[in-house]
Amino acid sequence: MSIIEKVQYIWPEIAMFIATCVVMVLGLSPSLAIRRLCSPVCGAALVIAGLLAVMGPDTAPAALPHLMPYAKVIVAGVGLLLLLLLAGTVDREEESLIATGRARFNPLRTNRAEFYAFFLFSLTGVMLCASASDLIWLFLALELTSLPTYIMVTVSTRGRSHEAGVKYFFLGALGAATFLYGFAMLYGGTGTTDLSGIRQHFAEHGINSIAMLGLLLSVLGIGFKIAAVPMHFYTPDVYEGAAAPVSAFLAFVPKTAGFLAIMLIASLPGWGYGPVAGADGVIRDGLGAGASLPEALRLTLWVMAALTMTVGNVLALWQNSVKRILAYSSIAHSGYMLVGIIAGPVGERFIDNGLAAVLFYLLAYGVMNVGTFAVLACLEKSGGAALQSGARSTGLETGATTEIETVDDLRGLCRTHPAMGWTMVLCSLSLLGFPPLLGFMGKFPLFTAGIAAGEIPLVIVLGINSAIAAFYYLRLVAAPLLEDPSPASPPATPTPFPARPMAALLSAASVLILVGFAGVLMKQSAKAGETVVSPGHTAGRGASDGVAAWNP
Amino acid sequence: MTTLAQANLPAVMHQLTLAHYLFVSAAMFVLGLIGFVTRRNLIIMFLCTELMFQAAGIALVAFSRFHLNHTGEAFVIFVITVAAAEAAMGLALVVLLFRRRESLSAEEWAEMKG
Numbered sequence: 001m002s003i004i005e006k007v008q009y010i011w012p013e014i015a016m017f018i019a020t021c022v023v024m025v026l027g028l029s030p031s032l033a034i035r036r037l038c039s040p041v042c043g044a045a046l047v048i049a050g051l052l053a054v055m056g057p058d059t060a061p062a063a064l065p066h067l068m069p070y071a072k073v074i075v076a077g078v079g080l081l082l083l084l085l086l087a088g089t090v091d092r093e094e095e096s097l098i099a100t101g102r103a104r105f106n107p108l109r110t111n112r113a114e115f116y117a118f119f120l121f122s123l124t125g126v127m128l129c130a131s132a133s134d135l136i137w138l139f140l141a142l143e144l145t146s147l148p149t150y151i152m153v154t155v156s157t158r159g160r161s162h163e164a165g166v167k168y169f170f171l172g173a174l175g176a177a178t179f180l181y182g183f184a185m186l187y188g189g190t191g192t193t194d195l196s197g198i199r200q201h202f203a204e205h206g207i208n209s210i211a212m213l214g215l216l217l218s219v220l221g222i223g224f225k226i227a228a229v230p231m232h233f234y235t236p237d238v239y240e241g242a243a244a245p246v247s248a249f250l251a252f253v254p255k256t257a258g259f260l261a262i263m264l265i266a267s268l269p270g271w272g273y274g275p276v277a278g279a280d281g282v283i284r285d286g287l288g289a290g291a292s293l294p295e296a297l298r299l300t301l302w303v304m305a306a307l308t309m310t311v312g313n314v315l316a317l318w319q320n321s322v323k324r325i326l327a328y329s330s331i332a333h334s335g336y337m338l339v340g341i342i343a344g345p346v347g348e349r350f351i352d353n354g355l356a357a358v359l360f361y362l363l364a365y366g367v368m369n370v371g372t373f374a375v376l377a378c379l380e381k382s383g384g385a386a387l388q389s390g391a392r393s394t395g396l397e398t399g400a401t402t403e404i405e406t407v408d409d410l411r412g413l414c415r416t417h418p419a420m421g422w423t424m425v426l427c428s429l430s431l432l433g434f435p436p437l438l439g440f441m442g443k444f445p446l447f448t449a450g451i452a453a454g455e456i457p458l459v460i461v462l463g464i465n466s467a468i469a470a471f472y473y474l475r476l477v478a479a480p481l482l483e484d485p486s487p488a489s490p491p492a493t494p495t496p497f498p499a500r501p502m503a504a505l506l507s508a509a510s511v512l513i514l515v516g517f518a519g520v521l522m523k524q525s526a527k528a529g530e531t532v533v534s535p536g537h538t539a540g541r542g543a544s545d546g547v548a549a550w551n552p
Numbered sequence: 553m554t555t556l557a558q559a560n561l562p563a564v565m566h567q568l569t570l571a572h573y574l575f576v577s578a579a580m581f582v583l584g585l586i587g588f589v590t591r592r593n594l595i596i597m598f599l600c601t602e603l604m605f606q607a608a609g610i611a612l613v614a615f616s617r618f619h620l621n622h623t624g625e626a627f628v629i630f631v632i633t634v635a636a637a638e639a640a641m642g643l644a645l646v647v648l649l650f651r652r653r654e655s656l657s658a659e660e661w662a663e664m665k666g
Contacts, residue, residue, distance in 0.1 A: 180604075184609075184615065192623060
């Protein structure tokens with residue numbers, strides 16, 4: 001496929017890129033009215049990108065032909081929620097000083113332009129992951145998703161975010177080097193970086209050891225993006241150090257990019273492996289005989305999934321900071337979704353298709369995750385926790401306030417701040433997978449797909465973990481709903497940004513309302529999860545389908 | 553234009569095979585990984601990740617020659633570009649942390665634990 005033909009699939013990304021360039025200039029304007037345009041321009045770009053994705057070509061010649069429109073629309077949709085939440089994250093002190101006339105606008109001290117531009121860049125990277133048809137493209141898309149987030153973490157608060165940013169950057173670079181080495185091995189084993197070319201090579205010649213090493217290293221490296229064991233260490237510290245809106249961003253955006261990339265990598269060998277008797281009578285793994293990933297890859301993902309959900313859920317039990325609880329829960333949710341990747345597309349129906357389950361769960365997780373973090377972003381308390389943690393006093397702080405942090409701060413929230421309290425209750429119940437909320441709709445197909453694929457032990461681990469998770473999610477539910485406000489801690493006050501409660505209420509409403517549209521969403525995600533490498537294709541047929549798909 | 557075979561190179565150069573390059577590349581990758589895990593100086597840790605990136609670069613070029621196509625070489629150009637962007641960003645972050653902490657040790661991360 002020539003580069004000109006590829007352009008028709010990436011109009012949403014092109015629109016986002018143009019908006020990014022515009023935002024970078026607008027944010028540096030000395031006029032406040034123009035600086036304020038950053039956020040609406042980002043919003044318009046996301047809406048346009050979503051519309052372009054819907055109107056664009058429905059079918060692409062790739063392993064997952066219908067993936068692009070769905071993935072891009074959910075990224076744009078959750079991106080809009082995140083954009084509302086990000087209001088006022090950077091430059092709050094600067095802007096208040098300028099507004100009161102105590103400082104003049106200095107383009108060197110403002111972060112607004114870069115912050116919003118990096119926000120759009122990162123989302124563009126996720127969309128490009130969905131369109132990737134080549135390892136080089138996939139590598140660049142993953143890096144485009146990650147590099148801006150390092151800066152977003154660092155500039156998000158004055159307190160601990162520098163340490164968080166440095167830690168995130170270093171482990172991110174380690175992850176990137178790992179999957180890059182994996183991509184190099186995949187190229188070495190097959191002689192091409194084109195995803196369909198690699199798939200065809202695997203179908204015709206099997207998987208040699210170098211390519212298998214490449215697959216494993218790629219999955220391990222991309223594990224950083226989804227915060228999977230053994231690349232999960234950064235998660236709690238980074239989420240705690242960054243401002244709550246940026247933590248919400250980190251929990252959705254790199255994770256989506258990572259899962260899209262893992263889907264593409266797993267679709268290279270496909271889910272049709274099983275024991276085949278070779279010409280010499282020896283039984284070994286071959287394409288087309290079974291319904292699972294190649295054994296080594298399946299085992300790696302299996303161990304990653306089981307460890308990821310267990311580590312995430314068990315460690316979350318001991319936390320007292322809400323952000324750390326949500327960080328460990330984010331690790332656990334990656335483990336749940338890996339079950340869908342292992343199961344793969346077992347059948348045509350939604351409940352049999354693990355990939356569709358993952359795609360649906362990404363949307364559900366994005367929405368409910370934004371809701372919980374939004375509650376933290378909407379409320380603040382006076383007090384100098386940020387100063388104690390080593391922020392250098394610049395003499396510019398205007399009544400230092402910090403985000404609410406511990407579970408104690410949530411106590412009695414349903415009475416003191418009913419909207420926020422109920423958002424927390426609804427979104428936590430949804431994260432727990434409480435029927436009939438959105439989280440339940442998302443988790444259910446992961447179970448059924450796992451059972452359909454015959455991964456019974458893993459489904460049992462998933463069930464046990466969902467039960468463990470109830471302990472800490474119910475703490476987040478009980479504190480605002482049942483307990484009295486804590487007399488010891490100062491009362492929480494709302495932040496002066498009306499967009500943030502709007503994000504919280506929209507996510508809480510979506511957790512309820514999207515259940516009504518679950519049928520439509522499931523149909524769309526089932527379509528997006530269809531593959532041309534589904535099991536049951538024999539080696540020859542799988543290969544010829546791939547070729548036919550690539551030469552429309 | 554002289555090819556590799558015609559060039560006035562020591563005889564040993566003609567005996568180099570793909571395996572040699574891959575060995576060097578794997579050694580660099582593993583050394584980078586070990587260095588990243590064991591060293592506590594942020595600059596050294598950063599150089600270790602760069603070592604791992606360049607290990608992938610060597611493997612790509614070697615494979616590119618082996619497969620007689622230029623895809624791997626094209627990939628390396630992108631890898632070097634991304635590595636440069638990461639270097640700029642990483643060193644900026646390290647400088648920022650150094651200004652606050654007056655230290656380059658990764659032990660400074662110990663502030664957040666749990």
